[in-house]
Structures are given as structure tokens and as C-alpha cells.
Amino acid sequence: MDKIMEYMLAEDEGFGDITSNAVVEDGKIVSGSIVSKDDGILAGIDIIRELFEEYGVKVQFWLKDGTKISSGDVLMSFLGDARTILLLERTALNLSMRMSGVATATNRYVNLVKDYDVRVAGTRKTSPALGKFDKYALKVGGADTHRFSLDDMVLIKDNHIATCRSPLDALLKAKENVSFSKKIEIEVESLDDAIECVKNGADIVMLDNMDTNETKEVIDELNKLNIRQNSLIEVSGGITDETIVDYAKLGVDIISIGALTHASRSLNFSLNIEDSQS
Incomplete structure (x- = not known):
């Protein structure tokens, strides 16, 4: 799974995140959160937490996998380097959204x-x-x-x-x-x-x-x-x-x-x- 995630990140980054490198100041520290816009069952957030921490982003709060979530719920909050967070953003969201969709449908059945x-x-x-x-x-x-x-x-x-x-x-x-x-x-x-x-x-x-x-x-x-x-x-x-x-x-x-x-x-x-x- 780690190797697959490495490939996902490399595929998304290509030869570099030219937008973030052009716009975001090097070393800029930011805080933020991942928020749900749906109701369902959360899955994959533990994996995303580990991904963020591996790249030096401090995770300050996160809900556990299997938690029932509603639209507007904060799933995770974090603090870290802005360019790093923007690099991880789409891979983290794509994976956790898909996994949560599968878990939600499964739980309904x-x-x-x-x-x-x-x-x-x-x-x-x-x-x-x-x-x-x-x-x-x-x-x-x-x-x-x-x-x-x-x-x-x-x-x-x-x-x-x-x-x-x-x-x-x-x-x-x-x-x-x-x-x-x-x-x-x-x-x-x-x-x-x-x-x-x-x-x-x-x-x-x-x-x-x-x-x-x-x-x-x-x-x-x-x-x-x-x-x-x-x-x-x-x-x-x-x-x-x-x-x-x-x-x-x-x-x-x-x-x-x-x-x-x-x-x-x-x-x-x-x-x-x-x-x-x-």
C-alpha cells in the first residue's frame, strides 16, 4: 500500500508542483482541515494521517475510521509546510473519498x-x-x-x-x-x-x-x-x-x-x- 501511495503522489506531482512553487513562499507554515460535504461512514483517514505525518505535517485532530460522519464535520486538522500540504492534497482526498464511499455503501447493505x-x-x-x-x-x-x-x-x-x-x-x-x-x-x-x-x-x-x-x-x-x-x-x-x-x-x-x-x-x-x- 505504501508503494502504491508513493506512485499516486509521483503521478500527481509529475516534474514538480509549478503552481505552488510559483505562488507559495518557501517554508510557509499553515494550518487547515479536511471537511466532509457528505453523510456516511469514514474510511481511510488513518491512512491519510500516516501519510501527512510521514511528510512532516503535524496532525492535530482526526476522527477514527468507521465513524459516522455528516456534512460539515471536520475529519482532520493539521499544521505544516504549505507546499507539502498542497502536494498531498489531491491524493489524500481522492483516496479517502473513495474509501469512505465504499465503506458507506457497504454499511448500508x-x-x-x-x-x-x-x-x-x-x-x-x-x-x-x-x-x-x-x-x-x-x-x-x-x-x-x-x-x-x-x-x-x-x-x-x-x-x-x-x-x-x-x-x-x-x-x-x-x-x-x-x-x-x-x-x-x-x-x-x-x-x-x-x-x-x-x-x-x-x-x-x-x-x-x-x-x-x-x-x-x-x-x-x-x-x-x-x-x-x-x-x-x-x-x-x-x-x-x-x-x-x-x-x-x-x-x-x-x-x-x-x-x-x-x-x-x-x-x-x-x-x-x-x-x-x-
Whole structure:
């Protein structure tokens, strides 16, 4: 994450901040703050605090990640070199606004199903290089991060299955070739494949793009066969704030939603320099 932030700053600076170097007196010390223009859940401010402090800016006050915020709230106040603060400004705001947007959307979905025994999870549908930041924001918002990277667990998806004879064939190959220490999840699109994969010991069976009627059929059949306890059941694909409760009511274990990271609106923050000192 540190290397990614270094790249973000270098990308923004280019060959130098010609505006600040031309306008702002060298060594000018200023105070200021970051203020929210939105309501939501704060995420990323701890990372921004560390960034400011690393560059010699004194952080005098900051709210903790996970805090509920409202428009007008001061998120952080600081004192330091004006040119340095202006160099950090856009990277700090872009990152904290995005992370807070993800955390806010996540928290809303989590609260919708808080009365059910189900876990909301993210996916790997993140922006390139921002995956770890997005995953952190998911956690702040109350969701499970799911996989951080491809080596976290086995997740057999449709394109893996396309190279095999069937979902069951792919599952059995994974069980033969992967250490016991790694969980195995498989994506299925039909009732029969779901049953076969549960019977053959998949740790998690993902019902991919199944509507609530299809999902209910799978759950009912697993209960009828008395094998429901063999695997966790995850649903994913096109689930919205209007349908998430309908899936939770069916008794699924995990609801994963890619839109939490690929479609959440960033919150709006501003950095204001309020006072300068000679």
C-alpha cells in the first residue's frame, strides 16, 4: 500500500508542483482541515494521517475510521509546510473519498440484513492497484473482504470449469491437487451441479446469478437431502439493495456484491487552508 501511495503522489506531482512553487513562499507554515460535504461512514483517514505525518505535517485532530460522519464535520486538522500540504492534497482526498464511499455503501447493505444470519462480502471487482484499499474499506463498513488475491483460496469459476468436463470434474481435480489448508469454493449455475458439489465436499458453493426462486429451490433440495450443513452457500450476481433481503430470508450464508467496490459513489471531502504563519 505504501508503494502504491508513493506512485499516486509521483503521478500527481509529475516534474514538480509549478503552481505552488510559483505562488507559495518557501517554508510557509499553515494550518487547515479536511471537511466532509457528505453523510456516511469514514474510511481511510488513518491512512491519510500516516501519510501527512510521514511528510512532516503535524496532525492535530482526526476522527477514527468507521465513524459516522455528516456534512460539515471536520475529519482532520493539521499544521505544516504549505507546499507539502498542497502536494498531498489531491491524493489524500481522492483516496479517502473513495474509501469512505465504499465503506458507506457497504454499511448500508450490511444494515439491511442485520437481522439475518448472513454475511455480506465484497469481491475482487476493484480498481487496479486499489484492491487493498477497497478491501480495507469493506471491512470498515462491516462486510467480509472475501479474497484479497488469487492465492487466498480456491475459487473455481465458469472459465475454470470451461476447461474441464463439468463443475464436479473441476471440484475433484482441485481436491486432489490443493492442500487441505485451502478452502475450495465453486461457482455453479444449476440445481444438479449445486447438489453434486455439496455432496462431494465443496467448502463453499456459489450460486451464480440465480434468482430468488432458483436459490430457494437449491436450499429446499439440500434440506430435503439433509446435506445442507455440508457446505456454505453463497449467492452472487446482480444483487441490489432492493433484493438483498429476499436472498437473506432464504437462509444463504454469504451474499457477495461486486458493486460495493466497482460502483460505489465517492463521498465528497474538501481540504481547506485556514491560517498561515510567517
